[in-house]
Amino acid sequence: MGDSTGDTGSSMHGVSTDKTGKYDLPVDLEDRATVFKLFSFAKPHMRTFHLSWISFSTCFVSTFAAAPLVPIIRENLNLTKQDVGNAGVASVSGSIFSRLVMGAVCDLLGPRYGCAFLVMLSAPTVFSMSFVSGAAGFITVRFMIGFCLATFVSCQYWMSTMFTSKIIGLVNGTAAGWGNMGGGITQLLMPVVYEIIRRCGATAFTAWRIAFFVPGWLHIIMGILVLTLGQDLPGGNRKAVEKKGKVVQDKLGKIMWCAVSNYRTWIFVLLYGYSMGVELSTDNVIAEYFFDRFHLKLHTAGIIAASFGMANFFARPAGGYASDIAAKYFGMRGRLWALWIIQTAGGLFCVWLGLANTLVTAIVAMILFSLGAQAACGATFAIVPFVSRRSLGIISGLTGAGGNFGSGLTQLIFFSTSQFTTEQGLTWMGVMIVACTLPVMLIHFPQWGSMFRPPSTDPVKGTAEYYYVSEWNEEEKQKNMHQGSVAFAINAKSEDGRNAPSTITV
């Protein structure tokens, strides 16, 4: 045996053909782990988890590395407020496209190559900060660095090849949350690195350029680790799995239509733009805000700004967990209410942050805002898997892209012009969060209801089976392509809340 590419084109690097099943963790029929052991590095499952979230986090570090150093960079490059704001918009815009492309890349080359390619090919963009001499260069480089945020997709894709669907919510939420922490880590890391370089004798305008070498090196190190220690599949060949009928070859056009014609997709695109989107925007402006408004030193502002991003460590998984608890008692309606409450609360704390006049109230408001926004991200992706079974990948990708789009838009309106001071911008951003979270009230599942409407009592159309199977037409049902959706619908009975059957067998 020596077929060295899996049928998706993903390499079989590290995959043993020895099928005696010697894994550290219990696995399902597709060799995906059914248990999540956080402090283990055992191959392949937990090792993949750690490689994946750390490389995603590294990309967050480099994308937002400029933010805490803006007070120095703006003097070196003679930037105006508009330039600083536009660079912030640019830093999140690139990945709108790269996240959409990364899905295809993962299908063609596998998540390991997808991740490694992106991380190592974006290292030059990070190093090129040393060449920047004006606003145009700064904006361009931040745009190019921002492409690497597509590692979100490779991270989530990789997790779903390694962990079974029952725990994928927690696994993906933890991986995404810990990855997003990079946006916080960078606010601490970069000012400290800058300070050390300055103390070693470099002038201010050179020191910040040298500081960018650190995220650049992290890219190279993580890329090499992913290539040498990572593997695409836990074991087994994708074609064999397909033969068992569990994975269906579907048509891109159909999946896309299924995704875009479902109105819920677009509501989530908007919602995520005002939970993840505002988190990204805040990562870009918060250090400079504390530096300017409260006359702090650069590394003090960095420490405060870091605690915003670091809250992701528990806030995002907590949001997912809160959604799960709400679902236990109230089903899907509980999840929708949880999302609305958490995200609106985040918006109100953001309003408070802009209005805070003293340092202490500002810090308190910021931390509460971070908890709200990040938990809302977790709660969003606790519902997204139920929007569609057929088009889950594309809807997740669109939602993720919506996050970046929301971030770019918010930074453009509120933080790039002289019309608003930064504190006014924060307040209005909070108002916009509250307003843009209202559409969650419009999300209605016939089988489970919505925030204000009960589920449909129609015996046919009011069932989960009907909802998920209606994504396929008659011809496709004849070919039995819809079996996965039927199984999913049965499992999804847990979203009925207290009325859910106590045991579910498939």
Added chain:
Amino acid sequence: MAIHKILFASLLICLLIQSSHAATKERLFSDLEKSALEDTATPSRVGEGVGVDKLSITWKVSSTATKEPEFKAIKVKLCYAPASQVDRPWRKTENELFKDKSCPHKISSWSYDPAMKAGQSFDYTLERDIPTGTYFVRAYAVDTKDHEVAFGQSTNEDKTTNIFSVQAISGRHKSLDIASVCFSVFSVVALLVFFVNEKRKAKIEQSK
């Protein structure tokens, strides 16, 4: 990067009586005695070609100064002219002294005693972290509580005359550029080497 020539101007200092406010937060710029000090600042380039430029600064107490006995120290600062404050709220001029950000760069300071009425003349070499922009020089006279009581500046009240411009260093270095290129090339090449290597191993495995 070369720094442009900057103009020479005289510095005079005048006194201003400070309105008695205990709270530092409410000390206002408009309360300071204007033109209590007379300042001039003259830029000059040192040597030919690339060099670090200097400002020749003089300050002296004006004959019209009234609060001269309160002076304990003179602080001279480099301030942004209005053109350099446009679209840059972090350099904004505010009347409340603790909020004012228009004079962030300290040049030097002296303890003052009445014998120094005739003023001082000195050369200031521009620091390497001064940004590109247009500037003037202002001297503040502070009292024993370190509160400003008077000031004088090398330009007029509208900050339109005797403004000089500074061109900052870029911060770029050839060695940095080279290191940057080297690491970038390493990253791309390492990736390609791994990729090609794995494909080659796969082909070898297949042909076995």
